[in-house]
Amino acid sequence: MIVELGHFALVLALGVSLVQMAVPAIGAHRREAPLMRVAEPAALLQFALVALAFAALTYAFVVSDFSVKLVYDNSHSAKPLIYKVSGVWGNHEGSMVLWVLILALFGALVALFGNNLPDTLRARVLAVQASIAVAFLLFILFTSNPFLRLDPAPFEGQGLNPILQDRALAFHPPWLYAGYVGFSMTFSFAVAALIEGRVDASWARWVRPWTLAAWLSLTIGIAMGSWWAYYTLGWGGFWFWDPVENASLMPWIAGTALLHSAIVAEKRGALKSWTILLAILAFSLSLLGTFLVRSGVLTSVHAFAVDPARGSFILGILIVFVGGSLALYAWRAPMLKTGGLFAPLSRESALLMNNMLLSAAVASVFVGTLYPLLLDGLTGMKITVGPPFFNYTFVPIFVPLLCLVPLGPLLGWKRADVKAAAERLLAAAGLALVACLATFAVAHDGPWLAPFGMALAVWLVAGAASEIAWRIKLFSTPLAESLGRARRLPRAAWGTALAHGGLGIAVAGIVGVTAWRAELITSLAPGESAEIAGYTLTLEQVGLRDGPNYEATVGVVRVARDGRELGTLLPEKRRFPAERQEKTEAAIRTNGFADLYVVLGERAGDGKWVLRAYHNNLAPWIWIGGAIMALGGAMSLMDRRLRVGAPTGARARLAPAPAE
Amino acid sequence: MTRKQRRAAFIVVALGILGLAVGLVLYAMSDSIVYFYSPSDVVERGVEPGERIRLGGLVEQDSLQDLGDATVRFNVTDFVETFTVTYRGVLPDLFREGQGVITEGAFDEAGGFTADNVLAKHDEYYMPPEVADALKKSGNWQGEGAEKSHSETYGQGSYP
Numbered sequence: 001m002i003v004e005l006g007h008f009a010l011v012l013a014l015g016v017s018l019v020q021m022a023v024p025a026i027g028a029h030r031r032e033a034p035l036m037r038v039a040e041p042a043a044l045l046q047f048a049l050v051a052l053a054f055a056a057l058t059y060a061f062v063v064s065d066f067s068v069k070l071v072y073d074n075s076h077s078a079k080p081l082i083y084k085v086s087g088v089w090g091n092h093e094g095s096m097v098l099w100v101l102i103l104a105l106f107g108a109l110v111a112l113f114g115n116n117l118p119d120t121l122r123a124r125v126l127a128v129q130a131s132i133a134v135a136f137l138l139f140i141l142f143t144s145n146p147f148l149r150l151d152p153a154p155f156e157g158q159g160l161n162p163i164l165q166d167r168a169l170a171f172h173p174p175w176l177y178a179g180y181v182g183f184s185m186t187f188s189f190a191v192a193a194l195i196e197g198r199v200d201a202s203w204a205r206w207v208r209p210w211t212l213a214a215w216l217s218l219t220i221g222i223a224m225g226s227w228w229a230y231y232t233l234g235w236g237g238f239w240f241w242d243p244v245e246n247a248s249l250m251p252w253i254a255g256t257a258l259l260h261s262a263i264v265a266e267k268r269g270a271l272k273s274w275t276i277l278l279a280i281l282a283f284s285l286s287l288l289g290t291f292l293v294r295s296g297v298l299t300s301v302h303a304f305a306v307d308p309a310r311g312s313f314i315l316g317i318l319i320v321f322v323g324g325s326l327a328l329y330a331w332r333a334p335m336l337k338t339g340g341l342f343a344p345l346s347r348e349s350a351l352l353m354n355n356m357l358l359s360a361a362v363a364s365v366f367v368g369t370l371y372p373l374l375l376d377g378l379t380g381m382k383i384t385v386g387p388p389f390f391n392y393t394f395v396p397i398f399v400p401l402l403c404l405v406p407l408g409p410l411l412g413w414k415r416a417d418v419k420a421a422a423e424r425l426l427a428a429a430g431l432a433l434v435a436c437l438a439t440f441a442v443a444h445d446g447p448w449l450a451p452f453g454m455a456l457a458v459w460l461v462a463g464a465a466s467e468i469a470w471r472i473k474l475f476s477t478p479l480a481e482s483l484g485r486a487r488r489l490p491r492a493a494w495g496t497a498l499a500h501g502g503l504g505i506a507v508a509g510i511v512g513v514t515a516w517r518a519e520l521i522t523s524l525a526p527g528e529s530a531e532i533a534g535y536t537l538t539l540e541q542v543g544l545r546d547g548p549n550y551e552a553t554v555g556v557v558r559v560a561r562d563g564r565e566l567g568t569l570l571p572e573k574r575r576f577p578a579e580r581q582e583k584t585e586a587a588i589r590t591n592g593f594a595d596l597y598v599v600l601g602e603r604a605g606d607g608k609w610v611l612r613a614y615h616n617n618l619a620p621w622i623w624i625g626g627a628i629m630a631l632g633g634a635m636s637l638m639d640r641r642l643r644v645g646a647p648t649g650a651r652a653r654l655a656p657a658p659a660e
Numbered sequence: 661m662t663r664k665q666r667r668a669a670f671i672v673v674a675l676g677i678l679g680l681a682v683g684l685v686l687y688a689m690s691d692s693i694v695y696f697y698s699p700s701d702v703v704e705r706g707v708e709p710g711e712r713i714r715l716g717g718l719v720e721q722d723s724l725q726d727l728g729d730a731t732v733r734f735n736v737t738d739f740v741e742t743f744t745v746t747y748r749g750v751l752p753d754l755f756r757e758g759q760g761v762i763t764e765g766a767f768d769e770a771g772g773f774t775a776d777n778v779l780a781k782h783d784e785y786y787m788p789p790e791v792a793d794a795l796k797k798s799g800n801w802q803g804e805g806a807e808k809s810h811s812e813t814y815g816q817g818s819y820p
Binding site for chain 1: 669694726764
């Protein structure tokens with residue numbers, strides 16, 4: 001009954017979305033307020049209905065109602081509750097419902113807090129947002145209905161792919177989707193602005209927080225996915241340049257570019273049509289990611305759906321939205337008034353440079369991801385574009401960008417004094433040089449590029465610190481005044497510094513893992529030892545352990561260094577009887593600077609066990625850096641000027657705009 | 661600078677970056693792409709020793725041997741041609757005899773294939789699409805099951 005209610009709610013949501021798509025748009029066109037005002041209640045109702053459908057589906061999973069085909073296929077009564085819940089989106093149909101739920105939530109937020117938007121803009125934004133909802137609700141109802149019943153109902157479900165039964169992975173999809181769908185909001189704003197034929201400051205003020213929120217969610221989602229891959233796949237790598245990973249990286253890079261160009265659009269009124277184009281591209285890449293991952297074009301853990309009807313449906317959605325919005329852009333963008341002249345050496349130019357390099361980076365990932373698919377489709381030739389391709393393309397484009405990052409925030413708007421900005425970075429440059437030489441002295445056996453990588457990382461962190469130091473006049477005024485300035489500094493400035501500094505920490509982690517990783521593959525009988533990076537690993541014994549819905553073979557590995565005992569590591573191989581699959585759980589010991597990573601392999605013929613171990617220098621910093629970047633995004637989002645619906649008092653308007 | 665000159669400067673920079681990106685992509689394309697070969701492809705088209713390729717097919721039944729020191733040897737076949745692969749390391753969870761596998765590495769002068777990466781990922785019924793196509797080409801494609809999605813074939817006894 002509850003399940004049928006959910007299905008019914010989803011159908012109703014489609015009806016409401018159809019109204020929300022058509023009526024406010026007509027109202028905005030005819031300037032009829034009563035028609036435009038339909039948008040807000042419709043958006044709220046749509047959200048309520050989709051939430052009801054999602055709740056019904058969650059209920060079916062929690063109570064293990066195996067008469068629902070989706071629950072039967074993806075759940076098992078013995079599964080821990082957390083994975084029963086995450087099983088809702090651990091499959092194709094449920095994940096699409098989650099997608100639409102987040103879409104409807106964002107629409108509802110605009111309806112609730114959008115009072116300060118011009119009426120026609122708000123009506124159009126909600127209409128565009130509803131059109132996306134219509135497309136995806138049709139997709140769900142016609143090709144991927146999650147509420148199908150089975151008759152007779154089976155007694156037990158088939159379980160969830162064990163690889164998805166993991167704490168980080170359980171919450172990776174919601175974050176990723178919040179990011180993807182967050183860009184739908186900026187897309188709706190961009191399309192609405194094109195229809196309006198006008199982009200004003202209030203438009204840009206609205207687009208920025210949405211971009212920030214989407215970027216922040218996507219950062220967290222990608223970081224979680226990469227962390228999961230690191231400790232689960234047993235190879236000790238953090239990024240595999242797998243097409244599925246690239247599918248999420250592309251909107252992230254485009255979103256990063258959008259984040260920066262939206263600053264120019266808001267503060268200076270320049271780069272407006274470029275910002276609109278980026279908003280369209282960021283969402284297009286999100287849709288492309290959904291298409292790649294959901295269509296079965298790529299076979300992987302993500303490709304639940306290998307039904308050609310679904311692939312063609314999503315491809316249709318992709319073509320309509322991307323093609324339609326780009327056509328609209330080509331037609332309307334020339335009518336947008338451009339404003340805000342700036343000199344070639346200015347903050348605007350620096351942000352434009354950032355955008356050009358980021359766009360080139362997206363393009364290189366795009367080619368590397370789609371070229372193999374295209375080649376296969378056209379010629380049947382199978383190729384793999386792996387890490388070497390991206391090392392040759394993505395990295396050389398990204399490194400100059402990273403070099404410029406600390407300079408950007410120190411440049412003035414319109415016309416910058418580059419000499420003064422460079423002087424402020426002297427200390428950071430000195431530290432980077434010291435880091436380079438120190439790395440070279442300590443680790444001269446690593447690749448020759450590694451010291452430069454570490455210098456780049458220090459340059460980013462010290463550059464971010466220099467920016468704050470300059471803004472609060474550290475050392476040039478009494479300390480008390482500096483502290484006062486630090487307190488008054490807009491949160492957005494702290495956010496920028498945190499995000500840029502976090503980037504530097506992540507770079508250090510990436511360089512550390514890539515340049516100085518030690519690897520050990522050996523087979524040990526219980527009692528035998530092996531050495532890696534100064535640590536002695538002793539396989540004490542191998543035993544069995546029962547988990548809630550699996551049984552595990554556990555290796556007890558004693559770790560010692562220079563004769564000092566450091567404890568034991570317990571790598572596992574888990575067997576899931578319900579799913580009839582195995583899953584490796586690496587054991588990781590971290591001290592914040594390096595990870596000791598141990599994987600238990602197969603039992604060899606002579607009673608020995610294969611053991612694989614890595615010593616990954618600076619590995620934790622990759623995710624610490626990612627977390628700091630996300631924190632920076634959150635800080636910026638909390639900035640008063642960006643707070644959705646926050647009144648902008650006269651004082652705020654009169655005060656000289658604090659630079660980012 | 662006039663407005664026009666300024667615009668020209670930006671366009672030159674943009675084209676420069678675009679050119680750089682295109683150049684890098686073309687260079688990387690020529691140098692760092694790994695081709696997929698089925699065992700039959702290797703015989704038909706020939707592979708230079710030392711050239712990095714992906715060799716994929718089914719793991720031949722009863723061919724897995726343990727050579728000690730964490731090294732294993734197994735045969736990869738498409739039922740027409742068969743090659744022996746040597747691999748040192750931990751085999752992936754879903755590696756099974758009779759199942760699809762992709763190995764990445766190179767042939768040595770003697771014709772043996774040494775892999776440094778073995779992929780058999782994510783799903784018991786996951787057949788790497790390259791392998792499925794290769795088997796179809798060699799006329800040895802057997803199971804529909806291998807092509808169906810995870811959810812449809814999960815647990816062998818399919819639900820009525």
